[in-house]
Amino acid sequence: MKTLLKILALAVCIPLFISAKPMDSHDTESYTIYKIYEKIELDNGAKVIDSWGNIEEAKAVLVPTEIDCGRYSVEITRISSNFYQICGTSLYIETKYCYEYATREEVLLNVTSTYGYNLGDVLFFE
Helix, strand or coil: CHHHHHHHHHHHHCCECCCCCCCCHHHEEEEEEEEEEEEEECCCCCEEECCCCCEEECCEEEEECCCCCEEEEEEEEEEECCEEEECCCCEEEEECCCCCCCCCEEEEEEECCCCCCCCEEEEEEC
């Protein structure tokens, strides 16, 4: 049921990308999508244990999730090195070697797999 809701949210909020002009390889930069996450809000006072065993306050966690394979036109915002939020959703993507500083930047997500180390790519337009 949860996956169905995510798919419906993507279908309503993120239309399938249809380009009016052919893409030129000089007009885009492409980066690998390593993982896709869903943000889960935590109750006030929640704590997490980090990789060093330290206990820290936390307001949310990112949990690996899947979305259907396909091409999606979305806006993303850079949150941290190689982490981008898909604007208007609770979904985040982790990239590899992507140094784009995006704030509500329109990109194309090309999701080609739901498992492995390469889930597809994100294309930035210049």
